[in-house]
Amino acid sequence: GFSSVLIQATMSMPSRNNDNDSNNTEQSLSMVSAPGLEEAMRRKERLQRLRQRQLNPESAATVESVDTPAGIPVAPPVLPVFRNYKAETDHLAAGHLPAPDLVDVESRLGDQLKAAEPKPLLTADSDITAIAPKKPDWDLKRGAERRLAKLERRTQRAIAELLRERLKQQKDPESLVTAVNAAADQARMGSWQAAN
Structure with missing residues (x-):
C-alpha cells in the first residue's frame, strides 16, 4: 500500500x-x-x-x-485542559489546572469514628446475672403458668374429695382432723416446691 x-x-x-x-x-x-x-x-x-x-x-x-487553502479563516485552536500532564510550551501551560485542595477526612468523620468504636459488654459495676443465659425452657414455662394454675385448683378439689371419701369410710372424728391437717400441709409443700 x-x-x-x-x-x-x-x-x-x-x-x-x-x-x-x-x-x-x-x-x-x-x-x-x-x-x-x-x-x-x-x-x-x-x-x-x-x-x-x-x-x-x-x-x-x-x-x-x-496556511489556509482558499483564504478560509481558521478558528483559533482549542487549548486542552491538562490535569496530570505538565505542558512543555508556554501557550499550553495556561490550560494547566491548579492542584486540587485535599479534604482532611479524619477531621470530618472523627465523631462518626468514635461512635462506631465497639463498647465492652461487661464493666466492673455490671451485674453478671443480668446477662446470664436463661434456662432453655423458660418460654415454655411462661406460657404454661396460666394452665398450671387452673390445674392446681382442680388438683386441690380432687384431693379434698378423696379425703372426704376416706373419712366417710373411717367414721372416726379425730382422724378427720388429722387427715385435713395432713392434706393442707401436703398442699402447702406442693405449692412451695412448684414455686421454687
Missing part, C-alpha cells in the same frame, strides 16, 4: 541536515503518485517543526502560522 511505499521512499533517502531532508523527501515522494501524498507532506512538515521546537526551546514560544 501507500504506507509501505512511503516508508521505502523515506528509508532510501540519505540523511543530511534538516533543510536538505525536506527537499529530498519532496523529490522522492514526487516520484510516487498516491492520493494521500499531500497529506503525508503536511504530516512530515509538522513533525519537522515539532523536532525543531524540541531542539530550540526559545523558538518554541512563537506560534507558527498555518
Whole structure:
C-alpha cells in the first residue's frame, strides 16, 4: 500500500541536515503518485517543526502560522485542559489546572469514628446475672403458668374429695382432723416446691 511505499521512499533517502531532508523527501515522494501524498507532506512538515521546537526551546514560544487553502479563516485552536500532564510550551501551560485542595477526612468523620468504636459488654459495676443465659425452657414455662394454675385448683378439689371419701369410710372424728391437717400441709409443700 501507500504506507509501505512511503516508508521505502523515506528509508532510501540519505540523511543530511534538516533543510536538505525536506527537499529530498519532496523529490522522492514526487516520484510516487498516491492520493494521500499531500497529506503525508503536511504530516512530515509538522513533525519537522515539532523536532525543531524540541531542539530550540526559545523558538518554541512563537506560534507558527498555518496556511489556509482558499483564504478560509481558521478558528483559533482549542487549548486542552491538562490535569496530570505538565505542558512543555508556554501557550499550553495556561490550560494547566491548579492542584486540587485535599479534604482532611479524619477531621470530618472523627465523631462518626468514635461512635462506631465497639463498647465492652461487661464493666466492673455490671451485674453478671443480668446477662446470664436463661434456662432453655423458660418460654415454655411462661406460657404454661396460666394452665398450671387452673390445674392446681382442680388438683386441690380432687384431693379434698378423696379425703372426704376416706373419712366417710373411717367414721372416726379425730382422724378427720388429722387427715385435713395432713392434706393442707401436703398442699402447702406442693405449692412451695412448684414455686421454687
